[in-house]
Amino acid sequence: MDNFLTNIYKWYNINRRDLPWRKDRDPYKIWLSEIILQQTRVEQGKNYFNRFVKNYPTVNHLANAHEDEVLKLWQGLGYYSRARNLHATAKIIDAQYNGIFPNDYKSILALKGVGPYTAAAVASIAFNLPYPAVDGNIYRVLSRYYGIQTPIDSSKGKKEFQELAGELIRGQNPGMHNQSLMEFGALQCVPKSPQCSNCPLVDSCFAFKNRLVTHLPVKEKKTKQRHRYFYYYLYDMGDSILLDKRLGNDIWQNLYQLPLLEREKALSDSELLKSDPPIKYPEVNIKYISGQKKHILSHQIIHAKLIYLEVQPNFNNPLPLIRVNKKDISKFAVSRLVEQFLHEAGLGLE
């Protein structure tokens, strides 16, 4: 057997973590964990996984939930399309597969929210099928050990790493193989200041021998961030406030928010007071305007303020806005940004 894999496997037997999704091989839980862990650190995803399993022990439980409830449970994890696709896929498995998780690669890959990586991970870990899972960890480990400098975010690079990973998994225990490589990348061969001094592969690692560790893997694309200016209006009607569901092709799709005024440029408080609010009320008392809060996403920087308005309680809210009792606010899924504003206003507490 290849010396590279021998060492990785040996390392894995000693260093593998005792993670909640490694307690059994239930394909539902393997799939759930893989969706949660997309672009997400294990430490961040753990609690969410445990809460999902507790609330939805089987795919049938998840399928029978309302999307609002699933999004609420997902709140704070980010990339909310994962939650929407997770729920939609649960419904498909429940209805079309009779609640039994599909056990072949092509069917798994066809599920919403499941791409090449996740399909390979589920197929190998849950069903022991020999598909190479190529995630960020494996790009890093392979690029360093074999000295591959093709950008991992290019189509050429993806193909190259996919083929190499396919050769490596041949004849191995698929689930153990994929997990050992990922775990090695996650704990030993980490992105910044990896533990080369006590690495079992240091003698044969191309990057270490050639002082390329900090330069690998190579990425070529840099994401540009655009600035947006959000002005949230808190309409305080005494016992209740107004919420709004975010629809359309934008961030935080299907989450709730306070009625929003968006501008391309920053407004001063005096400009803000002259602007048309999302809803016009006959009598308004401006309690306060918050300071500007900067909310940073991977591709956007949102500059936001909260305008706290006290309005008459006996006033019909214009649809599709919904009037929500203050004690029920925490039942609605909201972005971290809205959650913070609500919190600072003394609302939405559990």
Next chain:
DNA sequence: AAGCCGTGGGA
């Protein structure tokens, strides 16, 4: 194909 989709932690 390239841009979009969140959040939090660490250096």
Next chain:
DNA sequence: TTCCCAAGGCT
């Protein structure tokens, strides 16, 4: 503070 980026997928 600023930057990188983590078990990617969709359009």
